[in-house]
Amino acid sequence: MDRDSFYRVIFGRRDVRGQFTGAELDPKVLGRVLAAAHGAPSVGMSQPWDFVLVESEGIRRAFYEHVYKERATFESSLDEEARERFQRIKIEGILEASLGIVVTYDPQRGSPHVLGRHAIDDAGLYSVCLAIENLWLAATVEGIGVGWVSFYREDFLAHLIGLPADIRPIAWLCLGPVTHFEQIPDLERLNWQSRRPLRPHVFMDRFGEHAGVDHLAQLPGEDAETTE
Numbered sequence: 001m002d003r004d005s006f007y008r009v010i011f012g013r014r015d016v017r018g019q020f021t022g023a024e025l026d027p028k029v030l031g032r033v034l035a036a037a038h039g040a041p042s043v044g045m046s047q048p049w050d051f052v053l054v055e056s057e058g059i060r061r062a063f064y065e066h067v068y069k070e071r072a073t074f075e076s077s078l079d080e081e082a083r084e085r086f087q088r089i090k091i092e093g094i095l096e097a098s099l100g101i102v103v104t105y106d107p108q109r110g111s112p113h114v115l116g117r118h119a120i121d122d123a124g125l126y127s128v129c130l131a132i133e134n135l136w137l138a139a140t141v142e143g144i145g146v147g148w149v150s151f152y153r154e155d156f157l158a159h160l161i162g163l164p165a166d167i168r169p170i171a172w173l174c175l176g177p178v179t180h181f182e183q184i185p186d187l188e189r190l191n192w193q194s195r196r197p198l199r200p201h202v203f204m205d206r207f208g209e210h211a212g213v214d215h216l217a218q219l220p221g222e223d224a225e226t227t228e
């Protein structure tokens with residue numbers, strides 16, 4: 001395995017909103033990216049996901065309009081200063097992307113004896129999120145942008161794409177070739193939220209306790225003196 005390439009992909013992955021070219025997505029690339037998602041770990045090997053590829057202009061337009069209503073709902077909850085910052089942020093690339101993919105969760109898959117889910121129902125949901133992350137990283141390797149859109153009501157999207165009653169939409173992903181990947185996440189570039197340093201979030205033995213972490217982990221970006 002090429003370690004450096006792997007970490008370049010991890011840290012080079014971006015949520016893409018404004019850089020989609022709209023160019024056609026090579027079906028072979030799409031196949032590889034979906035296969036990467038389908039190869040994700042899942043509780044009890046239930047693989048509880050499905051992927052609805054959305055090309056339809058009508059469906060995309062309807063979703064876009066819904067997302068803009070939800071954007072307005074969120075915006076109305078902000079104070080004036082936050083609202084001004086939020087207004088500069090693009091939150092989706094639904095119409096510009098080459099393809100939409102709705103990733104769904106089927107809680108019945110493999111039931112009733114999903115090994116490892118008897119105590120933690122959410123483990124099925126976690127599995128779907130891992131499939132999405134695999135898809136996202138594979139797309140990055142392929143030079144394809146992915147943007148996750150969550151400004152929607154589940155029942156609206158479920159109805160729009162005809163989901164059966166117990167299947168949940170987990171994400172609408174915008175996919176496609178891009179002009180470039182930004183180095184810095186949009187929310188940081190646009191002064192909404194900054195990435196946090198890692199060290200304050202690593203504990204030893206009990207939540208909140210940092211003592212003892214230092215001798216175990218030299219973290220990237222820190223030199224020896226700062227941790228001693």
Ligand SMILES: Cc1cc2nc3c(=O)[nH]c(=O)nc-3n(C[C@H](O)[C@H](O)[C@H](O)COP(=O)(O)O)c2cc1C
Pocket residue numbers: 013014015016017090091092147148149150151184185186187
């Ligand atoms: C569960 C989830 C939901 C998200 N929803 C949205 C969204 O609705 N709109 C958007 O622009 N970005 C969305 N994002 C992307 C995040 O804003 C983004 O991952 C974060 O700012 C870090 O940037 P990066 O992915 O480029 O590193 C979502 C990400 C996740 C994991």
